[in-house]
Structures are given as structure tokens and as C-alpha cells.
Amino acid sequence: MNLLAIETTGANASVAIINENRKIWEEHCDETLNHLRLLVPMIERLLAKCGLDLKEIGGIAVSEGPGSFTGIRIGMSTAKALAQTLNLNIVCVPTLKAFAYSTVDEKRVLCPIFDARRSQIYTGAYLWEEQGGCTQLVPDGAYALEEFLERIKTAMRKTEKNEILFFGDGISVYKDKIEEWVRMQNTASATSRLHVSFAPEELRYQRASSVAALGYKLWEQGKAQNLFQVKPVYLRQAEAQRKLDEAKRRLVHE
Known part of the structure; x- marks a missing residue:
């Protein structure tokens, strides 16, 4: 086949x-x-x-x-x-889900973000399970960045993960805003710190x-x-x- x-x-x-x-x-x-x-x-x-x-x-x-x-x-x-x-x-x-298959990463939540213009992104959030298979944490959709980040924060509370890996062309547009959001979250909570990283060019x-x-x-x-x-x-x-x-x-x- x-x-x-x-x-x-x-x-x-x-x-x-x-x-x-x-x-x-x-x-x-x-x-x-x-x-x-x-x-x-x-x-x-x-x-x-x-x-x-x-x-x-x-x-x-x-x-x-x-x-x-x-x-x-x-x-x-x-x-x-x-x-x-x-x-x-x-x-x-x-x-969006295909990005999760570019790297089998069980440590981080995987989030592709596309610049959809009009102050929106196309995005979703995925998580590899230890037993194999990829589950969805946030439904695919067109979101304002702030709305999506709040959704992913809520979804991650149900997991043991505190790391997010971002993919997609939206990184070049929204990277600074994402990093600022993470700084604000970590300043507000000293116990549950978030960590973000951005996929290298060959996987982005x-x-x-x-x-x-x-x-x-x-x-x-x-x-x-x-x-x-x-x-x-x-x-x-x-x-x-x-x-x-x-x-x-x-x-x-x-």
C-alpha cells in the first residue's frame, strides 16, 4: 500500500x-x-x-x-x-492536527497557530498520550489570540503538562504577545509556571x-x-x- x-x-x-x-x-x-x-x-x-x-x-x-x-x-x-x-x-x-505528527512529543502540548488575519488565528491544541495516540485539548477553530490562550490554560489544568510548543506562520506575528502572556501568567502564579517554545524552521x-x-x-x-x-x-x-x-x-x- x-x-x-x-x-x-x-x-x-x-x-x-x-x-x-x-x-x-x-x-x-x-x-x-x-x-x-x-x-x-x-x-x-x-x-x-x-x-x-x-x-x-x-x-x-x-x-x-x-x-x-x-x-x-x-x-x-x-x-x-x-x-x-x-x-x-x-x-x-x-x-492543524497533522502538526502533532511532525514530532512525537509527549512532554508538551502541541499548538499550531496560523495567521487568519482580522486579529484571529486558526488553531487547536493536541497532546500525545503515553500509550500512543494524539488527543485534542482545544477544538480547531478561528480564535482571537487571547481567547485561545485562556482556553488552553483551562485545558492544561486537567493535565500534568506545563509546556507548550507552538508551530505555524502565526509565530512571526504573535510570538511577542504569547511570551508576554506567559510572563503575566507566571507573575500571577508562582506555583504553576508555564513554559513555551517555538518550533524550529524545519518543523514550523x-x-x-x-x-x-x-x-x-x-x-x-x-x-x-x-x-x-x-x-x-x-x-x-x-x-x-x-x-x-x-x-x-x-x-x-x-
């Missing part, structure tokens, strides 16, 4: 193949926001690297979002086109290798669907659609 994974929700696209032995091959693009032109050639290079033919792919995993609206659509459309051509099923992989952003790892697990759980069932997850309305709806409401009131 060879599962092809597609990741296009971030600035850099990547693709990966994982086999039944959990060996992963990956092809990553350094060009930003050029997914439409580069995605199919990347898949071709990856297949050549693995010594595989496209017909030897048994299924497709695609990062479903949230993230770049255009990127999500490109990834979904490519996955559906391949699925239709090769008569394959698709497993949709939650983009979306990668198809993580999508492949989680995708294979979901595939084994029977979560694959046909191409007509899969849907993107945006978490929030696209900016263009929001402006259009606002314009329509203004016209109605006028």
Missing part, C-alpha cells in the same frame, strides 16, 4: 508517499504560492525518487484545511482529479510528511471517502465572499 499525501494549505507546497512499513519519501518546494504550476511536476519527481508508477499508488491523503483558501482548493482539486483518473479513495487530513510549517503519517492512520481507521464526499475545511468564510455578502446586505438595507 502506497499512500500519496498532498499539502498545499501553506505558502510552500509539498507531497509525500508513505508505504505499509511507514517509510516516508517527500518532495518539498521552496517557491511560495505557486502550487498550481508546481504541484503535478512535484508528484512526478517524487514517484521517480521512489521508483514507483502512478498506478502503484493505492490511495490519496490531502490536507483539508484550514489555511490558504486558494491553496486548499488546489490541493483538493488535484486529489480529486487523481482519484477519478485512478479510481482511488481519498482520506482528508486535518491540517505545513509538511506533506506529517499529512502522510496522520493520513495513513486515518486510512487504517476506515476514514477514506470517494471523491464526491470529500470537502475542504476553511473554518471561516473567504475574504472575497465576506465582502460580497456585506455588499449585498448594504444593498438590501438601502
Whole structure:
């Protein structure tokens, strides 16, 4: 079983193949926001690297979002086109949860944060269990930073963890605010101190290798669907659609 994974929700696209032995091959693009032109050639290079033919792919995993609206659509459309051509099923992989599969870290709570603009972040919080498996502490959603930090503080009280590892492009925007929040929490409580760290560059952003790892697990759980069932997850309305709806409401009131 060879599962092809597609990741296009971030600035850099990547693709990966994982086999039944959990060996992963990956092809990553350094060009930003050029997914439409580069995605199919990347898949071709990856297949050549693995010594595989496209017909030897048994299924497709695609990062479903949230993230770049255009990127999500490109990834979904490519996955559906391949699925239709090769008569394959698709497993949709939650983009935020995939970060937890970039590093099996049982010591820290894992929190990807994407800059969703309009003073919001796309985020969630995950925790690896000692017996294996990843559980969710805070539901995926679009939050104001302060709201999310309060949610994670409340959720962590139910665990024995006091360390948080942040991922994602939101770090460059919100790092200072997160560190200030931690300082305030630790000043207010001398007994339960929080510690935060930020993922290094090689783990900070979306990668198809993580999508492949989680995708294979979901595939084994029977979560694959046909191409007509899969849907993107945006978490929030696209900016263009929001402006259009606002314009329509203004016209109605006028």
C-alpha cells in the first residue's frame, strides 16, 4: 500500500508517499504560492525518487484545511482529479492536527497557530498520550489570540503538562504577545509556571510528511471517502465572499 499525501494549505507546497512499513519519501518546494504550476511536476519527481508508477499508488491523503483558501482548493482539486483518473479513495487530513505528527512529543502540548488575519488565528491544541495516540485539548477553530490562550490554560489544568510548543506562520506575528502572556501568567502564579517554545524552521510549517503519517492512520481507521464526499475545511468564510455578502446586505438595507 502506497499512500500519496498532498499539502498545499501553506505558502510552500509539498507531497509525500508513505508505504505499509511507514517509510516516508517527500518532495518539498521552496517557491511560495505557486502550487498550481508546481504541484503535478512535484508528484512526478517524487514517484521517480521512489521508483514507483502512478498506478502503484493505492490511495490519496490531502490536507483539508484550514489555511490558504486558494491553496486548499488546489490541493483538493488535484486529489480529486487523481482519484477519478485512478479510481482511488481519498482520506482528508486535518491540517492543524497533522502538526502533532511532525514530532512525537509527549512532554508538551502541541499548538499550531496560523495567521487568519482580522486579529484571529486558526488553531487547536493536541497532546500525545503515553500509550500512543494524539488527543485534542482545544477544538480547531478561528480564535482571537487571547481567547485561545485562556482556553488552553483551562485545558492544561486537567493535565500534568506545563509546556507548550507552538508551530505555524502565526509565530512571526504573535510570538511577542504569547511570551508576554506567559510572563503575566507566571507573575500571577508562582506555583504553576508555564513554559513555551517555538518550533524550529524545519518543523514550523505545513509538511506533506506529517499529512502522510496522520493520513495513513486515518486510512487504517476506515476514514477514506470517494471523491464526491470529500470537502475542504476553511473554518471561516473567504475574504472575497465576506465582502460580497456585506455588499449585498448594504444593498438590501438601502
